[in-house]
Amino acid sequence: MSEDKIRNMEEFSAKCGVSRPTVSKYFNDPNSVRKSTRDRIEAALEQFDFRPNVYAVNQNRRLTKNIGIVVPFVADPFFAELARNIERRCIDAGFSPSTFSAHGSLDYENEILDTIRSMRPAGVLLAPLGRASDKKKIEAFCQNVPTVLFDCNIEGIGAPFIGSNNFQSVPLMVDYLCRTGEPPCFFEMAPVNPNANKRRDAYRSAMERLGHEPKIVRVDGQGWEFENIGYAGGIRAFAEGGFPSRTVLCSNDRLAIGLLAAAYENGVRVGLGEGYSLRVAGHDDHPFARFTCPSLTTMAQDYKAISERSVETLLHLIEGGSADDSGCESLFDGHLVLRASA
Template sequence: MVRKTFKSMEDFAKACGVSRPTVAKYFSNPLDLKSATRRRIETVLKQSDFEPNSFVRHLNSKVVRNIGIIIPTIYDPFFAQFVSHIESSLRERGFWSIQISSQTRPDLEEEAVRRMLEFGVAGAIVAPLGNQSRPGVFDSLKNAVPTVSFDVPLGDDVPFVSNDHREGITTMVQYLCRSGEPPVLLEGPNLSDNALIRQDGYRDAMRAEEHEPIIINCDLEPSWELERVGYEQMRRLLAGGDLPGRTFLCSNDRLAFGVMTAASETGLKIGREPGDDLRVAGHDDHPLSRYVWPPLTTMAQDTDAIAHETVYQLIELLDAEALGITVPPRRMRIRSTLMMRKSA
């Protein structure tokens, strides 16, 4: 049977014998119509290939179903993981996402906020640039629609979901100290307060293990090219000829990739076997961590749990707004998992 084709919602409505607003109401919520009207529309629908544009449905619905997502970059697969989980969780609840990357630029982050307000999103999920964000850049957004942040907080008035950075670093320090010599912490640029939380956690964990903390701070210009930063940091240390230790804990996996490359170029062997020259560990479980050589020992953030909790808190805010009640903002930090691999 040849399926009927309709060029517009008006043509489809005419074939059903109903008005265009009635068809729009059906695609917004079929239960709003009488059963006889629903059957008329569904009969024609089964015989055709008609599917109204989702944006048209959105315009014809009193309930906005679009959620804005702002992230620092799509270049990093780590954020791509988060967005993928967030989109899936939103879709399960009948929402669609509009995603904008600030491309690690404060001016584009500010522009992203303006665009979300123009789109009239029902709510927003934001991973801010952190210390590079312009002051108050998200004020207009969080005052206009329910907003939740992940990875980096937006303030005490906004719900926030993140990895438990202190717990993760503590677990890694304990593992490295008890399986070999204590680690030196190699820092990257201070792009957000997460770096400071991890640094404090490292200090406390090292002292608890009765070792003196050794931190190599980053003196390079702030940059999101973290692999390059780790590479240059390690090249400088190797050029000095006297490494401060033989176990390096990098504050994130992307720094560790650069460190491992620089060490390997000079002939050093990375691993935890007898005779290996260096142990290298990271934090985050970047999607490439298990595929570099040797595979990187790291702490795995539970990106799925963080994303689903972020969406849950946003839905909670949207429901509260519909009921005219106020929900106190909650903060949640989710534990990570030690991934023991060949690098340490």
């Protein structure tokens, strides 16, 4: 027997050369993994005499294998794609995920948290509404149920957060737009979560760093019907003489999709180069962004990395780890996706 002391599943996974989700899957049901993988894990168990904390945790808390996944608006393909990736990784780790949508409603979000509590979940992956959320309710929930926040953070509640680095992605887009044409104005609506505020602040900082005056255009409208808000705001802007720049950076892709529809109705040609009068860019790489007309230039979030880290962090909490030693915040950089709109 080796004298090396393995403290947790992450270290054991690294030692035996098997992925973290597969190791969890083995401990939940050894027959669920291939024989060659099972043999490798069992050889490592004998060598290092490792036993996972998950057994003791499950016995003490009488945990189920249920994992709750909560998103603010499941009809949004952006959140549907994130939830799909997270579900797949939970299943691979031997858990049973259930996805819930708050439909943009505080009452629904609170109701969902109560429902999940009654399911005695092993843990929860929560993308909160943000500004509309009941912070005290979520804080109390996180104190009783292992919870990881993703996409949207609520600071001060002590739960780990996994998301995108808006202060990397937005300046990267601003730099590109300024190099290739007129510096962009920023097209936004009333913020529904902290990401919107961070993107506006990142835009303003990037423009000032490049020596340009920030120009922010906020359109009327609240709620989660972003395309309608972008469309109505675009129609109004064109009727009033257009935007303060021939380049428009939208706070998110759904707003940009609405703006593209408004431009088409007004005969405004969107694209880069001679013969085009407006460039439009977005943020998120929404699953429909490549199918717009013209296809949308955007900043892509790393769905895969965010999903994987969210599940890995939750498994760490379920096995008895703390939020502090799991890393309270993990932010992933975006990458520029160049398409016809800009």
